[in-house]
Amino acid sequence: MHWDNARFFLAVARAGTLRGAAARLSVDQATVGRRIAALETALSARLFLRTPSLYVLTSAGEALVAPAEAMEQAALAMERRVAGMDEALSGTIRVATTDSLGKKFVVPAIAKLRRAHPGIDIVCVTSVDIANLTRREADLAIRTVRPDSPELVVRRLAQLEMGIYASRAYVAARGTPREGEAFEGHDLVMYQQPVVPSMWDALCGEPTNRGRVAFQTSSTMMLFEAAIAGLGLAGLPCFRADDEPELVRVMPHRREHFEVWLVAHLDLYKTARMQALIEVVADAFAAS
16 A cells, blocks of 8 residues: 555544545545545455544554554654755744744744744644644644653753733722632633643642633633633733733732743754754743
């Protein structure tokens, strides 16, 4: 089986739909359907059961996943090895980070990089999900979770602080929460539980069991906007919340620290363009 066929097969297996696979591969849905049909004909096996909403792997399809992923890893390793030999201060770098870290640190660093090296182009992906560097979803990631893969180079950038904030209007209307009362009588704005499960037990060490969760989101930007709009109290990174004129910090003794990590694949880490970007990103965090 050719790698190109395996690529289409894996995209459908992971997305579960032709539309989702087409979006991942940047092709049209009909092309994906034709490639899967041709692959099934070539192998004389049904790889997916077609339901009204999903493509579900058959036993033959499940048996094909592991060898197809091995082909994927070999193809990606070839790409990384070639990219890792590039010493030019030009080309494209895919950067993955969160919107909050991106706004404060990463985008200003990229602007500095582009002034010095206009031949380097950046694709910046902001998400709460962790990008998979081994699949080239990103070349460089700035994360708050330290990975442990031996294929990755990990560098600690900073230790940052989180505190509890509310809008000035919320405090005027509802009063200031007091430590030890577990937010009794107060509304909370929170990440959805699957995003940050620990936040549902406590905000910066203050239990949340007596508070009312009035708003949930998966986005840091929306969490800020909800707090600014007066929807409730929120645990927010201080580096950004302290700059918001509509927010005030409450329970100032309640705080948490979190670390920020720069992560790159070993094969790409020493390329000239990556080292140039790493330098300006590290400088941005060092200046904070």
